Amino acid sequence: MNRQKLLQKTVNPIDIKRFDCVDLVEAMGQMSFQARNLSRAAQIYDRMIQDTDCNIILCLAGFLFSAGLKEIVYDLIANNMVDVIVSTGANIVDQDFFEALGFRHYLGDPLANDELLRQQQIDRIYDTFIYR
Structure with missing residues (x-):
């Protein structure tokens, strides 16, 4: 296999400004394991952003x-x-x-x-x- 075949598709970054995932992350708060932890982390992060001394x-x-x-x-x-x-x-x-x-x-x-x-x-x- 040559280099051209191996390097066909580039990694494309996600653009978080293209969609609103707030409802999804909030709904994860009613789930288990890491879904709930992700929702909890998002809530903490939101409080950190609001706190001007943080x-x-x-x-x-x-x-x-x-x-x-x-x-x-x-x-x-x-x-x-x-x-x-x-x-x-x-x-x-x-x-x-x-x-x-x-x-x-x-x-x-x-x-x-x-x-x-x-x-x-x-x-x-x-x-x-x-x-x-």
Whole structure:
């Protein structure tokens, strides 16, 4: 398999401004497990935003930008919904910096042959490929 076949579909970020998920997240408050925790977290976050004396620290770890979540972080910053960001280097260097240089993240396969990817000079982050 060649590079062109492996790099067919780019990771496309979600645009949270295109829909309103408030009702969905509130309804999750009547569900179990992590659905209820997500609803509870959203309520706490809403109270934090309303409290002008509260500083909101967003901690980023893992492969968030390569997964397509960079635009959400951008929107949080642009709308003054976070005050401080603490991030691992992977989000900043290995993902955001490469995209700033014009590289893209592609939908991949977690079971891809790593030797084949190496031969094609493609890096893999679980099920995401990046070609530099």
